[in-house]
Amino acid sequence: MIISVARSVLIASLALTATLLVVGRSPAVDLVGYVPYYRLSSNYLNNVLPDQLSILDEVRYFGLSVNSSGGISSLSGSVNSRKNDIATIKGIIDSLPVDERPRLDITLGGAAVDSVFSTIAASSSLRTALAQNIDALLGETGATSVDIDWEHPDAGIERTTNYPALLKRIKQEVGASNRVYATVAPSVVISNSVLAGPDAIDGISLMTYDLGWWGNDPSNPNDGEHSLHEYVEDAIKAWTDPISANSQRPWVWTNSSWGNDVPADKLGVGLPFYGRDIFGSDAYTYAELASSGTPLGNGYYSYSGQTVWIPDKATIEDRVQLAHDEGLQAIFIWEIGQDLGSDNANSMLRIAENKRASLMPIVAGDFNGDGTVDGDDLAQWEGDFGINNNSDADDDGDSDGNDFLIWQQNVNLPGGLAAASTAVPEPASVLLLCVGFSLFSARSHILRF
Numbered sequence: 010m011i012i013s014v015a016r017s018v019l020i021a022s023l024a025l026t027a028t029l030l031v032v033g034r035s036p037a038v039d040l041v042g043y044v045p046y047y048r049l050s051s052n053y054l055n056n057v058l059p060d061q062l063s064i065l066d067e068v069r070y071f072g073l074s075v076n077s078s079g080g081i082s083s084l085s086g087s088v089n090s091r092k093n094d095i096a097t098i099k100g101i102i103d104s105l106p107v108d109e110r111p112r113l114d115i116t117l118g119g120a121a122v123d124s125v126f127s128t129i130a131a132s133s134s135l136r137t138a139l140a141q142n143i144d145a146l147l148g149e150t151g152a153t154s155v156d157i158d159w160e161h162p163d164a165g166i167e168r169t170t171n172y173p174a175l176l177k178r179i180k181q182e183v184g185a186s187n188r189v190y191a192t193v194a195p196s197v198v199i200s201n202s203v204l205a206g207p208d209a210i211d212g213i214s215l216m217t218y219d220l221g222w223w224g225n226d227p228s229n230p231n232d233g234e235h236s237l238h239e240y241v242e243d244a245i246k247a248w249t250d251p252i253s254a255n256s257q258r259p260w261v262w263t264n265s266s267w268g269n270d271v272p273a274d275k276l277g278v279g280l281p282f283y284g285r286d287i288f289g290s291d292a293y294t295y296a297e298l299a300s301s302g303t304p305l306g307n308g309y310y311s312y313s314g315q316t317v318w319i320p321d322k323a324t325i326e327d328r329v330q331l332a333h334d335e336g337l338q339a340i341f342i343w344e345i346g347q348d349l350g351s352d353n354a355n356s357m358l359r360i361a362e363n364k365r366a367s368l369m370p371i372v373a374g375d376f377n378g379d380g381t382v383d384g385d386d387l388a389q390w391e392g393d394f395g396i397n398n399n400s401d402a403d404d405d406g407d408s409d410g411n412d413f414l415i416w417q418q419n420v421n422l423p424g425g426l427a428a429a430s431t432a433v434p435e436p437a438s439v440l441l442l443c444v445g446f447s448l449f450s451a452r453s454h455i456l457r458f
Contacts, residue, residue, distance in 0.1 A: 037369055038332040039066040039339035040361060041214075041277065043116065046072030046085060046094050048346030059101050060351045063109040064362045068102075069156050070095050071116045071344070073146075077128050079138030081146055084119065095150045108381065114188070115146065118158035126159040130171035139175070140182035147187055154188030155179065156214070161197045168199045177208040190214055190277075192341075195244035198266045201252075204275050212338050213271065215248065217241045218281035234308075234318045235285050238327050241278050245335055249273050277339035280328055282347040282357050284310065284319030293317055294347035295357055322360055329364040374416035376400040382419040390416060 042065045044058070062068055072091040076082040083091045095115065102110050118126065129135040143155050157179070162172045172191070180189045188211040193199060195215045203210050218236040243258050247267050254268035282295045293302075293312055298319060302310035308321035320328070332340050340361065349356045376386040376399065386400075393400040393408035400408035402415040 037365060038329065038337055039277075040064065040358070040365065041067040041069060041114075041339045041341035042345035042358070043069045043071050043341070043343050044098070044345055046070075046091060048344070049094055049097070053346060054097060054101070057350050058098070058345075059105065061345050061348070061358060062098075062102060062111055063105055064351055064358055065111040065345075066339070067112040067114050067154070068098065068345075069114040069116045069341070070098060070152075071119065073115060073117055074119060074122050075117050075125055075129065075139060077125050077135075079129055079135045079142060081117070081142050092150060095152065099151050108383075112154055112188070113150070113152040114154040114156050114190070115150065115152045116156040116158050116192070117143070118160065118192075120160050122158075123160060123162075126157075126162070126175075127167060127171075130159075130162070130167065130175040133174075136175050136178040137182075140179045143179055144182045144184075144187075147183060153186070154190065154211070155183065156190045156192055158192045161194055162199065168197065170200070173200045173203045176203045176210050177206070180210050181208040188212070192216060195240075195247060196266065198248070198269050201269050201271050204271060212275050212277060213248075214277040214339070214341050215244050215279065216343075217244050217279045218343065219285070234287060236279070236281050236320055236324075238324055238331070241328060241331060244278065245273070245276065245331075245337070248276055249335075273336045274338050276337050277341050278328065278332060278337060280320065280325065280340050280342050280357075280361065282319075282342055282344060284308075284312075284317040286315040287318050288316070291315060291317075293319075295319055296347060296349055299349055299355060320357070325357055325360045326364045329361055330368070333365070333368045372419055373402045374412075374419040376402070376412075376416070382416060386416055387413075387420075 042061065072084055072094055073088070074082045074084050081088060095113070099113055102113060129139050147153065147155065157176060159172065162168050176189060176191055183189060190212045191199065191203065191210060192214040193216065195217055199213070203213070217240060220235045220237075220240060246257065248269045248271045250268040250270070252268045252270050253264065256264045256267035258267075283292050284295065284298055285292050287309075298310045298312055298317060302312035302317065304310055305316070308318050308324060310317045310319065328340060331337075342358065342361075345358060348358050351359050351362075353359065372382055374382040374386055376389045376393070390400040390408060390413055394413075395408065398407050400412050400416075402412040405411065
């Protein structure tokens with residue numbers, strides 16, 4: 010029986026060799042979520058965050074900053090208490106299945122740290138001190154990336170020279186195995202030199218939300234519509250267009266600040282999980298609006314006697330679609346603690362993830378439909394071989410050796426089994442596979458990179 014099965018697989022593999030089609034795919038847009046220290050209640054940590062983390066590609070912890078000597082400081086409480094937060098999040102990540110674990114990022118900065126960053130960025134010795142302290146922090150916590158949130162470097166030398174020098178010095182210190190991001194307001198255009206050379210940083214996140222000055226657009230007087238799709242489109246153009254291109258929105262950007270020639274795959278755009286009173290500055294979480302507000306349509310709610318705007322389902326889906334179409338690196342969320350639980354169909358994170366999943370092409374060899382061609386699919390093929398058509402990649406009505414070879418070709422794509430340095434059998438070894446199915450009983454999972 011084994012010999013006859015092996016013979017049939019070998020014949021099938023020879024027949025397929027000349028016609029095998031390798032199916033490619035585009036990398037998915039990352040979903041990145043901030044989680045601030047003040048959200049970390051016991052209930053949130055135990056009952057909400059784990060499911061959210063399993064959806065994200067990266068989680069950014071917000072609770073640490075920097076001091077004027079280039080050291081690490083805390084936004085509230087002690088540095089050790091914030092490190093304990095990070096350890097707790099790391100523990101939750103490590104408890105997830107390997108292929109559901111997001112990268113762990115530490116954000117440094119935020120509002121009211123402008124003068125400190127100005128001092129550090131202007132000094133070579135302080136840049137080095139901060140870079141070394143960040144490297145030590147990553148090593149101590151197990152985080153693999155850092156997000157520098159300077160709000161905001163001034164026009165001139167801070168944007169063209171000092172901030173890029175700081176970012177590249179940090180990247181030089183933490184090395185290629187760790188990521189460095191800069192988070193900026195879209196109109197704070199820093200030099201694209203940060204993305205070039207041996208110490209190029211890994212990405213720039215554009216805060217396309219909280220835009221209280223949107224009312225400068227004469228066609229849209231409502232200040233509180235703070236993260237409209239049109240603005241995100243223009244922010245992307247302002248950063249990816251050639252330098253000195255004509256400003257398409259002169260009341261926001263001057264011609265000198267429109268056009269930064271940045272590759273789209275190095276940009277992320279923001280998605281807020283909070284709404285703002287359109288006539289004032291009050292902010293409310295999506296959870297508050299969804300549970301106690303009255304929806305008025307198009308993202309508007311009536312809440313506590315105020316009219317509040319927040320991205321609605323259509324806006325969320327449009328943002329994911331735009332990021333996909335433009336080839337952006339990521340959509341980042343401020344912040345996931347403002348959402349409903351991700352098991353709720355109305356969760357903003359769930360809506361974003363469902364839209365992203367709908368844009369992922371079907372890859373031949375992904376027998377279990379999880380978006381990745383990996384060892385789990387090989388294990389399924391093993392069980393389906395000669396029995397049913399559940400691992401039928403070539404639409405011939407059965408699970409056979411042809412389907413294995415399609416799996417083998419596509420597992421070499423980014424994110425496949427080969428990316429995890431796991432040996433992939435050559436076509437000639439299909440015969441041996443049929444004799445020794447037990448060699449593949451252990452399943453392989455893929456780390457996110």
